[in-house]
Amino acid sequence: MPPSLQRLNLIGQAPLITLLVLCLGTALLTNRFLSPLNLTNILVQSSIMAVIAIGMTFVIIGGGFDLSVGSTVAFAGCIAAMTMVKFGLAAGVLAGIGAGIVIGVINGVIITKVGVNPFIATLGTMVLVRGVVYLMTGGAPTGDDRLPAAFIAFGTARLFGIHYLVWVPAVLLIALSWVLRATPYGRRVYATGGNREAAYLSGVPVERIIASTYVWCGGLAGVAGVMLAARLQSGQPTAGEFYELTAIAAVILGGASLHGGEGTLYKSIIGVFIMVVLGNSLNLLNVDSYWQRVAIGGVIIAAAATDRLRYRQ
Amino acid sequence: MTIPAASTRGVSKHFGATRALNHVDFEVLPGELHALVGENGAGKSTLVRILSGVHRPDAGEVIVDGQLSAFDGPRDAIAAGIITIPQELRLVPALSIAENLTLGDPPLRRFLGVTVIDRARMRQDTQTQLAELEFVPDPDTRITRLSFAERQLVAIAKALRRRCRVLILDEPTAALESREINRLFAVLARMKSQGTAIIYVSHRLDEVVFVADRCTVLRDGRVAAVRERGAFDAADLVEAMTGRAMAEIDAEPLTPGAVVLEDVTDRPDAVRLHANEVIGLAGLLGSGAGSVLRRIFGIGDEKIAMRRSGAVRRIASPGTAVRLGIGFVPDERRLGLVQNLSVRDNILLPSLDLLARGGRLDRAKGDRLVGELMELLDIRPRQPRMRATLLSGGNQQKVIIAKWLARQVGVLLLDEPTQGIDVAAKAQIHALIRDFAKRGGAVLVRSSDLDELAHICDGILALHQGRIIDRLKRSEGLSEKRLQTAIGG
Numbered sequence: 001m002p003p004s005l006q007r008l009n010l011i012g013q014a015p016l017i018t019l020l021v022l023c024l025g026t027a028l029l030t031n032r033f034l035s036p037l038n039l040t041n042i043l044v045q046s047s048i049m050a051v052i053a054i055g056m057t058f059v060i061i062g063g064g065f066d067l068s069v070g071s072t073v074a075f076a077g078c079i080a081a082m083t084m085v086k087f088g089l090a091a092g093v094l095a096g097i098g099a100g101i102v103i104g105v106i107n108g109v110i111i112t113k114v115g116v117n118p119f120i121a122t123l124g125t126m127v128l129v130r131g132v133v134y135l136m137t138g139g140a141p142t143g144d145d146r147l148p149a150a151f152i153a154f155g156t157a158r159l160f161g162i163h164y165l166v167w168v169p170a171v172l173l174i175a176l177s178w179v180l181r182a183t184p185y186g187r188r189v190y191a192t193g194g195n196r197e198a199a200y201l202s203g204v205p206v207e208r209i210i211a212s213t214y215v216w217c218g219g220l221a222g223v224a225g226v227m228l229a230a231r232l233q234s235g236q237p238t239a240g241e242f243y244e245l246t247a248i249a250a251v252i253l254g255g256a257s258l259h260g261g262e263g264t265l266y267k268s269i270i271g272v273f274i275m276v277v278l279g280n281s282l283n284l285l286n287v288d289s290y291w292q293r294v295a296i297g298g299v300i301i302a303a304a305a306t307d308r309l310r311y312r313q
Numbered sequence: 314m315t316i317p318a319a320s321t322r323g324v325s326k327h328f329g330a331t332r333a334l335n336h337v338d339f340e341v342l343p344g345e346l347h348a349l350v351g352e353n354g355a356g357k358s359t360l361v362r363i364l365s366g367v368h369r370p371d372a373g374e375v376i377v378d379g380q381l382s383a384f385d386g387p388r389d390a391i392a393a394g395i396i397t398i399p400q401e402l403r404l405v406p407a408l409s410i411a412e413n414l415t416l417g418d419p420p421l422r423r424f425l426g427v428t429v430i431d432r433a434r435m436r437q438d439t440q441t442q443l444a445e446l447e448f449v450p451d452p453d454t455r456i457t458r459l460s461f462a463e464r465q466l467v468a469i470a471k472a473l474r475r476r477c478r479v480l481i482l483d484e485p486t487a488a489l490e491s492r493e494i495n496r497l498f499a500v501l502a503r504m505k506s507q508g509t510a511i512i513y514v515s516h517r518l519d520e521v522v523f524v525a526d527r528c529t530v531l532r533d534g535r536v537a538a539v540r541e542r543g544a545f546d547a548a549d550l551v552e553a554m555t556g557r558a559m560a561e562i563d564a565e566p567l568t569p570g571a572v573v574l575e576d577v578t579d580r581p582d583a584v585r586l587h588a589n590e591v592i593g594l595a596g597l598l599g600s601g602a603g604s605v606l607r608r609i610f611g612i613g614d615e616k617i618a619m620r621r622s623g624a625v626r627r628i629a630s631p632g633t634a635v636r637l638g639i640g641f642v643p644d645e646r647r648l649g650l651v652q653n654l655s656v657r658d659n660i661l662l663p664s665l666d667l668l669a670r671g672g673r674l675d676r677a678k679g680d681r682l683v684g685e686l687m688e689l690l691d692i693r694p695r696q697p698r699m700r701a702t703l704l705s706g707g708n709q710q711k712v713i714i715a716k717w718l719a720r721q722v723g724v725l726l727l728d729e730p731t732q733g734i735d736v737a738a739k740a741q742i743h744a745l746i747r748d749f750a751k752r753g754g755a756v757l758v759r760s761s762d763l764d765e766l767a768h769i770c771d772g773i774l775a776l777h778q779g780r781i782i783d784r785l786k787r788s789e790g791l792s793e794k795r796l797q798t799a800i801g802g
Contacts, residue, residue: 178673182673182674182676183669183672183673183674184665184666184668184669184674187658187661187662187665187674188662188665190651190654190658191651191654191658191662194651194652194653194654195647195648195650195651195652195653197647197648198647198648198649198650198651199651199662200612200631201610201612201631201641201643201648201649202631202635202662202663202716203631203632203634203635203636203663204632204662205630205632257653261651261653261654262653
């Protein structure tokens with residue numbers, strides 16, 4: 001293999017290497033990092049963000065951007081909790097996910113049919129949906145102790161020793177990676193994000209493809225909202241704030257390009273782990289929480305910088 | 314003896330394992346137009362980039378006005394009076410002509426103690442300068458409202474504002490029509506008489522023969538030949554560029570088959586395409602030749618119905634056109650390729666629905682198809698997983714054609730299929746077009762290269778202002794001259 005190719009591959013694996021170095025460094029500095037309790041914690045903390053990041057990866061591969069996922073998480077969680085109290089577990093879960101899909105469809109239509117820039121369109125829905133959540137709940141948590149026991153159990157119990165919450169992104173990762181890699185639809189998402197005009201001139205229905213990425217993103221934010229409600233044992237109108245920024249940062253850390261056409265789900269999830277492990281290790285090392293923000297911001301910029309370096313080659 | 318305005322001595326440049334230039338000696342004299350030709354990848358661009366300070370040579374010297382120069386970047390080259398006009402003009406579309414022209418060094422005045430731009434003088438300067446190029450627009454016109462040829466004049470005028478010893482033009486006529494080309498040549502002649510040295514990079518060999526005082530041919534990073542005016546013709550250049558004589562294209566007349574696509578309404582630009590037939594569209598800029606292609610592919614301003622193999626269908630989007638077995642090769646390669654996808658994914662993009670089995674792609678079948686097509690079209694290198702953007706221009710164009718061969722379309726619409734492509738690849742693409750027709754395909758091709766149309770077409774439609782004004786047949790004899798007269802250029 002020529003040396004240039006080796007270098008390229010190494011940069012392609014930068015997210016994984018970063019994560020491993022981070023874990024190794026923390027493990028050397030504190031023995032609490034590798035304790036089963038802490039590792040379980042990291043997995044559970046990552047699970048909800050991972051689901052959101054999967055949806056965000058669809059949008060970013062398609063050349064778009066979605067700021068509304070944080071609000072959608074709260075919206076879906078509150079809808080799920082309110083419906084569940086009246087109509088039972090299944091109806092609540094479906095209503096929560098459905099609520100997310102509806103937001104996704106709205107984003108998709110505004111962006112493709114009306115032609116509003118994705119940044120502005122989803123900034124609008126982000127604020128609007130958050131407002132709706134407060135109107136709906138009066139600003140107070142909903143559901144609380146009236147939620148079904150099975151739902152609460154979903155937020156805490158384990159299957160084969162692993163939390164249900166962790167199984168959700170694991171299954172989604174496998175299924176949706178297959179969709180992106182092996183179906184005509186998946187290849188069209190990459191082509192549309194890579195060069196919308198060229199894809200259109202090759203007969204790809206680009207508007208429908210782009211809209212569909214927002215539907216995935218909204219729907220998965222809905223799933224994340226339901227998961228979060230189960231974990232918090234209520235629908236929280238304030239839930240999910242800044243989730244959109246964490247999710248976007250994780251996807252970019254995972255090597256997806258904001259220009260579209262590039263990104264893989266598993267690397268986005270590695271990006272989520274990098275964010276969570278970084279926070280976790282700074283906590284374990286008793287770093288001031290103000291400094292934690294500085295560190296996380298620095299990591300995001302470093303990730304974007306490696307992206308530029310890769311392009312320059 | 315005249316001192317060259319700029320020259321290189323033994324210049325070499327490597328990119329990784331590729332040797333782009335290998336001990337190249339090159340010079341351009343004051344008042345000389347020196348053409349630089351060669352196939353894609355022969356090293357023309359690298360040499361130009363070294364002269365304009367973008368790249369530094371690994372070995373060898375760059376000499377400007379007899380002085381050894383080491384450029385640290387494009388800035389240094391510009392300061393030394395070497396100005397490059399690239400194919401993509403670097404103008405700011407949203408600003409006016411005057412603002413663009415004076416962007417680097419606007420005329421200033423003091424107003425209430427503050428330095429402000431002297432707009433009146435800016436406009437006046439612009440007018441004087443453009444008048445020298447026989448171009449008299451309103452200096453407040455925005456760049457977006459100018460044609461490509463006019464923008465090019467603005468870019469040249471901008472270059473002339475600085476001390477310009479050497480002007481480098483990269484494919485300056487690729488997007489121009491013949492009248493505009495003549496104007497450009499007149500401008501270049503005037504600059505020469507004022508002592509400016511001009512380096513002229515082009516694929517259009519006929520033009521080079523016509524306009525160049527001297528011509529350097531590059532092949533595989535080396536100088537293959539240097540010829541004086543009158544001592545070479547286009548065929549000589551091709552031989553020097555490729556190392557072999559020009560292959561004659563096989564244009565044996567075909568017998569047209571059944572009608573495969575035709576307009577159903579009676580319109581001034583109605584077309585009818587037969588199987589086994591190559592039809593050309595000729596016309597000056599704004600003649601409507603391009604919009605005929607776009608309308609058939611469903612991207613025109615009006616969505617019209619056409620009869621395709623007997624059935625009348627409204628073509629509302631490229632999606633419909635593709636399902637009807639129509640393929641389109643756009644005039645810009647960036648519209649034909651998804652640059653960051655692999656060659657394989659690009660070739661299969663229009664055919665994904667045909668390759669799906671039970672919801673998933675039939676990978677093996679796709680790989681086989683891509684392998685066959687890369688072999689058939691001689692796409693190099695044979696690496697289906699390579700990013701499309703890493704291929705040379707000619708190979709990228711072959712990939713775009715391969716997309717439609719993979720889909721097995723019956724109708725191929727081609728817009729400037731060989732623009733900016735080297736001679737060897739051009740001949741291959743011509744052969745492919747003839748071969749496609751021979752196997753029963755219908756081809757509609759627009760080109761501003763009339764010689765090309767005369768070569769490959771069975772019939773040609775001459776357009777003017779959206780109307781077909783003449784129909785020429787191969788049996789009646791096609792030539793560049795006849796076409797020129799037909800389109801009124």
